[in-house]
Amino acid sequence: MFPTRIQLSKKTWDRLQFLQTKTRLTPNVLARTAISLALRDTRTATINDTRPEQVHVINRDVLFGDQEHAYEAMIKQFCSEQGVDTDPQNIIRSLIDSGLHKMGHIKNLIDMHSIFSRSF
Numbered sequence: 001m002f003p004t005r006i007q008l009s010k011k012t013w014d015r016l017q018f019l020q021t022k023t024r025l026t027p028n029v030l031a032r033t034a035i036s037l038a039l040r041d042t043r044t045a046t047i048n049d050t051r052p053e054q055v056h057v058i059n060r061d062v063l064f065g066d067q068e069h070a071y072e073a074m075i076k077q078f079c080s081e082q083g084v085d086t087d088p089q090n091i092i093r094s095l096i097d098s099g100l101h102k103m104g105h106i107k108n109l110i111d112m113h114s115i116f117s118r119s120f
Contacts, residue, residue, distance in 0.1 A: 002060050002072055006092055009052030015100050023109045028063050032071070034099025035092070037115065039074050041102070047084055047094045063092075 008016075008031075016027035023030070064071050075091060078084070084091060106112060 002064070002068065002092070003089055004060055005057045006060060006063055007052070007055040007057055007089055008093060008096065010054035010056060011052075012093065012097055012100065013056035019100075019103065019106060022107055023112060025109070025112075028058070028065065030100075030103075031058075031063055031096050032065075032067070033112075033115065034097075034103060035071060035075075035095045037099035037102045038095040039078055047086055047090055052093075 013027070016030050019025070019030050020027055025033075060068065075088075075095070078095075079091065103115065105114075
């Protein structure tokens with residue numbers, strides 16, 4: 001399902017790099033966290049089908065690391081539950097954007113604790 005190369009918008013990449021300067025976490029780890037946050041609250045996860053004009057390409061193995069199959073399973077389940085049938089690029093890009101929006105309050109690594117301490 002996952003494409004070999006994921007095309008993120010320049011705006012998304014810039015947000016990931018900004019968070020990297022604040023938290024010292026790499027953009028791929030931040031993107032994984034963003035996807036997880038978006039999948040956790042599927043009521044607000046929406047899929048944007050528009051292609052960005054300026055893109056930053058990241059390889060699938062860099063973005064997901066050795067957890068690729070776990071993320072693929074979670075995203076497939078999301079698509080099934082939400083009735084989403086669109087390009088995987090759009091799904092991944094939208095989930096990252098949605099999760100980054102939820103991470104807007106992050107100012108440093110300690111703030112990441114609030115993301116993971118929230119009860120389900």
